[in-house]
Structures are given as C-alpha cells and as structure tokens.
Amino acid sequence: MHRRKKMHLYLLSLFFTMQICTPQAAVGVPENATISAVFVFGDSIVDTGNNNNLITLVKSNFPPYGRDFMGGKPTGRFSNGRIPSDIFAQQLGIKELLPAFLDPNLQLQDLIGGVSFASAGAGFDPLTSELVFVMPMLKHLRLFDEYKTKLKSFIGEERADSTVANGLYIVSAGSDDIANTYFHTSTWIFQYNASSYTELLVRSASSFLQVLQIQYK
Numbered sequence: 001m002h003r004r005k006k007m008h009l010y011l012l013s014l015f016f017t018m019q020i021c022t023p024q025a026a027v028g029v030p031e032n033a034t035i036s037a038v039f040v041f042g043d044s045i046v047d048t049g050n051n052n053n054l055i056t057l058v059k060s061n062f063p064p065y066g067r068d069f070m071g072g073k074p075t076g077r078f079s080n081g082r083i084p085s086d087i088f089a090q091q092l093g094i095k096e097l098l099p100a101f102l103d104p105n106l107q108l109q110d111l112i113g114g115v116s117f118a119s120a121g122a123g124f125d126p127l128t129s130e131l132v133f134v135m136p137m138l139k140h141l142r143l144f145d146e147y148k149t150k151l152k153s154f155i156g157e158e159r160a161d162s163t164v165a166n167g168l169y170i171v172s173a174g175s176d177d178i179a180n181t182y183f184h185t186s187t188w189i190f191q192y193n194a195s196s197y198t199e200l201l202v203r204s205a206s207s208f209l210q211v212l213q214i215q216y217k
C-alpha cells in the first residue's frame with residue numbers, strides 16, 4: 001500500500017502565534033519536508049477576509065484595520081498588517097499573502113499554495129460561531145472539500161492530490177469559546193462549568209482534527 005506522508009499539522013497556541021508575529025521569528029519545518037501549500041482553519045487570528053461578505057458584526061474590512069497593509073488597505077484581517085496565515089505562507093516561500101477562500105475576487109491560480117478557511121469569531125463550540133453569525137468550524141471543512149474539487153478541475157487530480165498531501169494544516173481556535181461563549185453566555189442557557197466546558201472544547205477540537213484527517217486523504 002502506498003504510504004502517505006505524515007500530515008503536517010500545527011495547532012497554534014496563542015503563545016506560539018505571538019511568537020511568530022515578532023519580526024525576528026522564523027517558521028521551522030521538519031528537516032527535508034516539502035510544504036506545497038498552507039491550509040488554515042479557525043478564528044480571527046488566522047482569518048484573511050472570509051467574513052467580509054457574511055452578515056455579521058465580526059468584520060474588519062474598514063479602517064483603521066490594514067493601515068500598514070499594502071498602502072493602507074483594510075482586507076478583513078484583524079490586524080494593522082499581515083497576520084500569522086500570511087507569515088506562515090511567506091516564511092515557507094509559498095506566497096506573500098494567504099488569500100481568503102471566500103474572497104469574491106479569488107482567481108483559480110490563487111488556489112495554488114493554499115488558502116484560509118478561517119472565520120473570525122468562530123470556535124470549536126458550534127454555539128460560539130452561532131452567537132455571532134459566523135461560519136462554524138464544520139463549514140470550514142466543507143469549504144476545504146470545495147477547494148479540493150476546484151483545485152482538481154484546475155490543475156488535475158494528480159497535482160491537486162499532491163498539493164493537499166504535502167500541505168501544512170494550521171488550526172487556531174478556542175479563544176472565542178472562552179472569551180465570548182464561556183464568559184458571556186447567560187447562565188440559564190449555559191449548563192457548563194470550567195471543567196466540563198474544557199472537556200467539550202477538547203472533544204470538539206479532537207473531532208475536528210479527525211474529520212480534517214479523513215478529508216485530507
């Protein structure tokens with residue numbers, strides 16, 4: 001049986017995210033690994049503009065966001081400049097900026113090298129995304145499927161499979177679950193305490209990764 005490469009998967013902790021944002025930091029990859037694309041799932045830390053056309057308040061496509069970005073362009077990145085998704089893609093020599101999959105101006109060639117499926121405000125707990133009308137994490141996975149179909153029709157099955165198999169997968173979520181859902185949901189609909197909610201998040205994160213692992217084959 002053909003042995004697949006081990007999936008490159010990085011779960012970002014906030015600490016790690018902050019580290020790679022410092023100008024001196026570099027992204028380290030396993031020795032001899034060839035990374036062909038970056039695929040990102042999660043929340044505002046890694047959303048490069050997927051929320052722009054959603055009906056939600058969780059948006060950043062207006063000033064002062066993006067004031068240090070390509071001549072002061074707000075793009076839907078929750079930042080004055082680039083965000084970790086872009087930094088990963090750039091540090092790996094793939095591309096300067098990682099496009100948002102839902103960008104209406106996305107061209108077929110932009111699919112090469114990967115995209116971000118993240119949605120600011122999303123969390124592992126489906127309620128987190130629901131409360132602010134953004135895309136739940138399972139929707140990010142459905143978009144990833146859509147991405148694969150589009151990529152195949154563009155560059156052919158074999159090259160598309162290789163791109164997906166040699167991709168770097170980054171999942172960054174959980175802070176909105178804690179900051180928004182856990183601390184701000186009314187107690188009469190929220191039946192969790194800290195330890196049971198943590199368990200729910202771990203279970204959801206784990207099943208997310210399991211589905212992702214099935215999809216990436």
Ligand SMILES: *[C@@H]1O[C@H](CO)[C@@H](O)[C@H](O)[C@H]1NC(C)=O
Binds near residue numbers: 031032
């Ligand atoms: C990386 O490639 C070099 C040269 O082919 C080889 O000597 C080395 O053992 C490889 N390292 C790993 C971890 O596979």
Ligand SMILES: *[C@@H]1O[C@H](CO)[C@@H](O)[C@H](O)[C@H]1NC(C)=O
Binds near residue numbers: 192194195
């Ligand atoms: C948290 O909730 C669980 C299940 O409802 C319960 O078994 C546990 O004792 C609670 N823990 C604390 C610290 O209150």
